[in-house]
Amino acid sequence: MQSLPEVHFARTDDDVTIGYQIFGNGPVLVWMPSLSNILAQWRIPALRSAYLELARHLTVVLYDGRGMGTSDRRIDLGDLGVDAHLRDLHAVLDAAGIARASLLGYYHSVTTAIAFAARSPGRVDRMVLFGGAPRLREAMRPAQTQALLSLVEQDWGLFADAAATAWLGWDAAPSGRWVAEAFRTATTAPVAKAWFGAAERIDVSDEVGLVRAPALVLHRQGDQQIPVEVFRRLAERLPDARLVELPGSTPTLFIEDAAADLRLVTGFVGGGVVGRPAVVADVLTPREREVLALLAAGDANLEIARRLGIAVHTVERHLANLYRKIGARGRTDAVAYAIRRSRG
Known part of the structure; x- marks a missing residue:
């Protein structure tokens, strides 16, 4: 054209x-x-x-x-x-x-x-x-x-x-x-x-x-x-x-x-076909994906920090970033998001 x-x-x-x-x-x-x-x-x-x-x-x-x-x-x-x-x-x-x-x-x-x-x-x-x-x-x-x-x-x-x-x-x-x-x-x-x-x-x-x-x-x-x-x-x-x-x-x-x-x-x-969108790896950094996985497993911020060998305030920063990226209001939304992705 x-x-x-x-x-x-x-x-x-x-x-x-x-x-x-x-x-x-x-x-x-x-x-x-x-x-x-x-x-x-x-x-x-x-x-x-x-x-x-x-x-x-x-x-x-x-x-x-x-x-x-x-x-x-x-x-x-x-x-x-x-x-x-x-x-x-x-x-x-x-x-x-x-x-x-x-x-x-x-x-x-x-x-x-x-x-x-x-x-x-x-x-x-x-x-x-x-x-x-x-x-x-x-x-x-x-x-x-x-x-x-x-x-x-x-x-x-x-x-x-x-x-x-x-x-x-x-x-x-x-x-x-x-x-x-x-x-x-x-x-x-x-x-x-x-x-x-x-x-x-x-x-x-x-x-x-x-x-x-x-x-x-x-x-x-x-x-x-x-x-x-x-x-x-x-x-x-x-x-x-x-x-x-x-x-x-x-x-x-x-x-x-x-x-x-x-x-x-x-x-x-x-x-009427809905194809699979890109996976979460395209949105989150590798560290943010690690934090999200531990969050979904039930770990508190302090436990996440110990497991990853980073400071608690660094965990909080990663959480703030991943909440923003996936549109989550807090931990509950983020866990629900991780569960949906694991099932997809």
Whole structure:
């Protein structure tokens, strides 16, 4: 695919124009938008590679939500809650002639995916959910996120730069610059303020149990922006869901281990297959694995220190590091994690 896919336009039932692209072959996957500009995103090397690889196995649909990118960017778009986002998705599917699709809910659009699957069960095959929560303010609660959101009105350009690097973890060059540009051109500060303000009030918790589509809930183990417990609760409440805790620390997909992420998503969307993620050795250092094994065996910190010939404060440091990497709140979570890994 040398040139970019053509941008088509759909019209919502409240008269908003939505820009979308459709490309590839196979089962349909709708990659739902967060803060997006689908044309600018093709200039990001990692995203372009991900789009092209997905298109080898799937029919991919990208679209910009109202107020974003190629879509209607009027300031007076009214309410930007979940019902508005559902109208955008309905319009795109209908305009593209898509009766059923799988959904990739990404950060902000996780709630839209859940609500659509609950309200239109006959139109959803499977769901992949990453980075969001049914009560969206839970995904926006971390201090780092709140600090970044405070920049929206103060300095839109600085927000875009900071979000690309500090928030989503993209490298400084060249991807980080292109991601920042995609953010910067996605919308305007007034629309973004209204968009994030509405997001704080979105809550589809009551609809989670109504979802019948199989779901794959993904969490990056080293990502502490949103506690892993948020995703565990989501996976437990969905009637047919599996949680996969991915190794690594980058709070996004298709970057840190792009090939593994792509295999996971295409395998699940294409046939419901969930491959084995990378083992814990890819996440923890050898010493951290030793500490975790002794912790799981019931040893106290002092006993671990004696067995390994290190100081207690060194054990405490290793524990703090491994808790952070695996998303554990304390010893109980870490032991449960070690048991799950030993059984896998």
